[in-house]
Amino acid sequence: MLSGLTLYALLDVMGTFVFGLTGAMVAVRRGFDLFGILVLSAAVGVAGGVVRDVLLGDVPPAVLVDLWPLALTCAAGLVAFFFAPVIERLDRPVMLLDAVGLGVFAIAGCNKALVFGLGGFGAVLLGVLTAIGGGVLRDIMTAQVPRVLHEEVYALAALAGAAAYALGLAAGLPGGLVATGAVLLAIVIRIASVRNGWTLPKARG
Amino acid sequence: MLSGLTLYALLDVMGTFVFGLTGAMVAVRRGFDLFGILVLSAAVGVAGGVVRDVLLGDVPPAVLVDLWPLALTCAAGLVAFFFAPVIERLDRPVMLLDAVGLGVFAIAGCNKALVFGLGGFGAVLLGVLTAIGGGVLRDIMTAQVPRVLHEEVYALAALAGAAAYALGLAAGLPGGLVATGAVLLAIVIRIASVRNGWTLPKARG
């Protein structure tokens, strides 16, 4: 039986790997070489956490201290390098796992910010930054407008999850339960928005 | 009667709002959805201050602690969302307010750096970074070459204001007076450069 901590670590590992995989697949499509694939994989997998740690003053960031985050993104890069044609056909599962990463990173970022003494508002904001940071860097490094700015309900799903987590804790609910529920909320919103083609309104020209 | 502090806070609020507005208008023109508009508005309004705080080691940055900066940029985003066609016709006033933001942020950044013990040179540099940071991020996030690199006397106006502020303080002049004069100097240089089409020389091909 998995304890809450084990579950959480498992989701975190999965999020880093899958975010890395999305970066690696973009690199493969662009025709980057193996090293470029590994770099973009690492950028997407760890950039959100680095931004979070720098803004909290928790430096050096974990990625410079522990081996596992980059080991995971390298593994993701190698998987993309060797199996890109297979993964291309799997875009539904990749989208699902990406939603998991989004939810986990949003709650992980929010949680760390609360531990470091930030108020609820700042913690939610930092959760969103942690969740979307990697993807923004991926798009900037491939000279594209970040998808989060013009497409679908993405950052909003992270925002909902992080806000639910902060509110649940403030209401005195047990941490493991709140974390699980908040992660699931973000995942469900993200997946539902893709399935149903939810969009936000645009300004009139 | 406004005290110096009240005047300063007023200008700071105005700068954050107007910088947010310039980001939001770019987002509207690009056809981003409401959330994208709010994100780009926030990026332009607060990014310069975040960079300043990170480089000074003053983390977490104010935007994660206080509510008002993001409240202001959200307000700017909503104004752009609902009234974009009206604002398009107002580009002269928006340019004027943008010049105000530039001057205020340059002096605010320089001042904070001096308070944190930086020398005059570093403080002036950080003032310029604070003033131009948001605009640079706006342009990078919309996949454009930052305007500050190839257009008009923009960063130079911030540089002149910040340098005047640091020199005035070093000369022992009263702080409120120096701040006001330095902000006005940056604003006047910026506006004059737009009105008169001032440009800097380019290298011969």
Next chain:
Amino acid sequence: MLSGLTLYALLDVMGTFVFGLTGAMVAVRRGFDLFGILVLSAAVGVAGGVVRDVLLGDVPPAVLVDLWPLALTCAAGLVAFFFAPVIERLDRPVMLLDAVGLGVFAIAGCNKALVFGLGGFGAVLLGVLTAIGGGVLRDIMTAQVPRVLHEEVYALAALAGAAAYALGLAAGLPGGLVATGAVLLAIVIRIASVRNGWTLPKARG
């Protein structure tokens, strides 16, 4: 006779200047004005070091405290401004000096990280970031995909140099010797890869 320290400082100065020069030349080619040239020159010359210092928590970064790094990049910018046509014809020497900058910055970054208590893995990683950071910012600010992602053996040369440095120190070899050898290794790999057109494999479409 140069002591090790003098040699090292000389290489560091050369690296900052040459990295600044590569940024300035891109700015000249893009038709940026003088200020844009100086800004891009500064970005390429100092950005890697700023990222390194922020990630190590050593703030404010050196560029805000000492005058010489920006003085060097400004000098590089002026050289490009006045002598761009001459430099265009010298691209072989510029490439050689750029390789020197790459090697020096990789080892300087790795060394500083070790001094700040990072493990070998993180120190090597930070060395690579220090070496490639400026070039990545240059490419992002000119709305291009960073060259390091899709071209040649560039970051890999920095990685080899930094890793050799960390391994050599761990093996108890004398610091000056290890540093010199590691810098030379990075330079040789970089130059050899350009001369021989070495590339890394790409994923099959």
